[in-house]
Amino acid sequence: HVTYFLNGGVEAVWPGEDRVLVPSPRVATYDLKPEMSADGVTDALTAAIRSDAYDFLVANYANADMVGHTGMWEATVRAVETLDECLGRITATLAERAAALRTPDGFLCITADHGNADEMRDVQGRPVTAHSLNPVPLLLAGPAVEGKALRPGVLADVAPTLLEMVGVSPWEGMTGGSLLVGKALDA
Structure with missing residues (x-):
């Protein structure tokens, strides 16, 4: 799902790209297993971080969305809560890697294209099962973002922000701009 959009709507795997699909649990509705496959995704992601074989990793955690729909x-x-636990494991792994390599280049970006779990009841107290229209956060963490702040923005600004983080200039067709403000990143 996320790779399709990140790759500009292209299904094909690009050269140098690896995809790992962790199957979702087979349940009638995800409220029966709200943890879904988050531990498996985190296991794969932390193993990839430790391998030091990748310059960029992306993962999709669907828990808040899919369980929110129930x-x-x-x-x-x-x-x-499951996502919080998994993100704790990921940040610890990034910190271990940075310490082992004595480099501050790793960072963690957390965002979404829409909300769901953030709005569970309407004003009459009825369950809300649709995506919310609330703004979603963009969180950056790690030594590479120390001293940086983020301006308010939109989804189109996420890719230019990530490109700036990895030292790549956005191309002309991009409609968004980097959300980073503050001192320049060390390259």
Whole structure:
């Protein structure tokens, strides 16, 4: 899902690109297993970080979205708790790698293209199972972003921001711009 959009709507695997698909659990609805396959995604991602074979990694955690669609509050809370635990493992792995390599080049970016778990009830108290229209956060963490701040923006600004983080200029057809403000990144 995320690779399709990240690759500009192209299904084909690009040269130098590896894709790992961690199967979703086979349940009638995801409130029955709000953890979904997040641990498996995290295992694959942390192994890839430790391998030091990649310059860029992207992962899709669908828990908050898919469990949020059920409208089940407790299950959605558990889904978000699972994501918190997984992100803790990822940040710890990035910190280990940075310390081992004595380099501050790694960073973590967390964002979404829409909300869902952020709005679980309407004003009458009924479950909301559709995507929300609320702005979503863009969070950057790691030594490479120390001293940087982010301006408000839109989804079209995410790719130019990531490109700036890895030292690549955005191409002319991009409609967004980098969200980074503050001192220049060390290259």
